[in-house]
Structure formats: structure tokens, C-alpha cells
Amino acid sequence: MSNSYTELDVADLVGRARDHDRDAWAELVRRYAPVVWRVARAHCSEADAKDVSQHTWITLAERLSRVRDPDRLAGWLATTARREALRLLASRRTEAQPDWWPEAVEDPHPEHWPEPRALRGARDRLLWRAFAALPERCQRLLGLLAFAPELTYAQLGHALGIKLGTVGPVRGRCLHELRRQLAVRGLCEGAAG
Structure with a gap:
């Protein structure tokens, strides 16, 4: 590939x-x-992330x-990868466990025990x-920041159609609103005002 391709715009x-x-x-x-890759890995195992990336x-x-x-290709790719990962995970949940699957497996790690997992699951659903x-x-915006943190504000602005100088303030307002929504649901204190 010619170096001239690295200089071309999207x-x-x-x-x-x-x-x-x-x-x-x-x-x-x-x-x-x-x-x-980052979006796929945020949702899936490495093997599944390869499938998600390929798809x-x-x-x-x-x-x-x-x-x-x-100019919005980065956002489109991130959204497509996330949807594919969620589709893959949803299809796996509907698969029946084989007859030979053990009913209970002893796990010495408390973070893997049912109670903490159930609490994390409830917290995640509220989130x-x-x-x-x-x-x-x-x-x-927050999805791209979470799943593609390597994107610069300029890339985020292009992907989302936001002026470069307003990406930071929009991010701040979005995070404030997320904190407010979390407070309403009892996950975050003091931000519901």
C-alpha cells in the first residue's frame, strides 16, 4: 500500500x-x-470479539x-460492533445447556458467588x-468514550457531528445527566437535584 493512502481523508x-x-x-x-476491537472486547470474550469484528x-x-x-464512520463502526456483540450474547443466552452441564461448580472466589453476581446484575440493569x-x-457520545477511549475529541466530534470546541462541554452535561438519572434510581447520591 502506498503511503499516500495514509494521508487521504475518510x-x-x-x-x-x-x-x-x-x-x-x-x-x-x-x-x-x-x-x-475495543467495542467488541468490551462485550465479549476474545474469541467472540474476533467474530464480532469480522461481522x-x-x-x-x-x-x-x-x-x-x-466522517461519521468511526461512530457507525462502533455502533455496529456493539449491536453485533449484543446480538451474539443474546443468541447465546437462548442456547440450552447440555445434559452433561454440572448443576453447581464450587468456586473459591467470593466475587463469583451468586449473591454478588446478582447484586452486580441488578446494579448493571439500573445503570x-x-x-x-x-x-x-x-x-x-458516552458509548464511544467508554468503548473507544482512544478516539480524540476531534474524531468524536466528526463521528457525532459535534463542533470540536463543544465536545468537552457536551460530555460534561451528558455525565451530569447520567449522574442525575442514577440518583433518581438510587445508584448515586446527591445528583438528583
Whole structure:
């Protein structure tokens, strides 16, 4: 691949990749593979994350001709990877356990015992409900910050259509609203006001 591809902006790369330019596709993968991988690993085991990553790239290849705003590609890839990971996890929950699966396995680690796991599960459900109550823009921004922390504010701004100088203040308002939502649900003190 020519070094000139590393200097192209995303719109040019997407255009060239649409025209079946392998080097442009390789550069897109090089740039955004870390984002896809981090989101996948945030939800799945390493083996499943490989499947999620692969499916995310296949989905992009299938829909590349429909990408309208290439500057938001990082956000689209992160969202696609998250949805694929959640789909994979949901499909696994519906699989029946085999007859040979042991009823109880002795675990010497208290953090793996049912009570702490149940409490974490309840806490996590409340956290996700609070997150779901946020405006979509906050969900997208905080999701990218959580699952793709390597993105710069400039990249976040491009992915979300937010001016660079306002990414930090929007982040602050979103975190404040999340704390307020958590306080309403009893997970965080003093922020409900």
C-alpha cells in the first residue's frame, strides 16, 4: 500500500473502497480496527470479539455504497460492533445447556458467588436503564468514550457531528445527566437535584 493512502481523508478512502480499491479498504481497516476491537472486547470474550469484528467489517463491506457521511464512520463502526456483540450474547443466552452441564461448580472466589453476581446484575440493569433515559446524542457520545477511549475529541466530534470546541462541554452535561438519572434510581447520591 502506498503511503499516500495514509494521508487521504475518510471520504476519499470510502469513495475509493467503493470502487474496489484494496489499498483504500486496507487503510480503512488499519484506521478503524482498534475502535471495532475495543467495542467488541468490551462485550465479549476474545474469541467472540474476533467474530464480532469480522461481522462488523463484512457489514461495512455490504453497506459501503450506502455510507452517506464518511466522517461519521468511526461512530457507525462502533455502533455496529456493539449491536453485533449484543446480538451474539443474546443468541447465546437462548442456547440450552447440555445434559452433561454440572448443576453447581464450587468456586473459591467470593466475587463469583451468586449473591454478588446478582447484586452486580441488578446494579448493571439500573445503570443501563439510566443510560437508556439519556438523549440519543449523550448515549452515542458516552458509548464511544467508554468503548473507544482512544478516539480524540476531534474524531468524536466528526463521528457525532459535534463542533470540536463543544465536545468537552457536551460530555460534561451528558455525565451530569447520567449522574442525575442514577440518583433518581438510587445508584448515586446527591445528583438528583
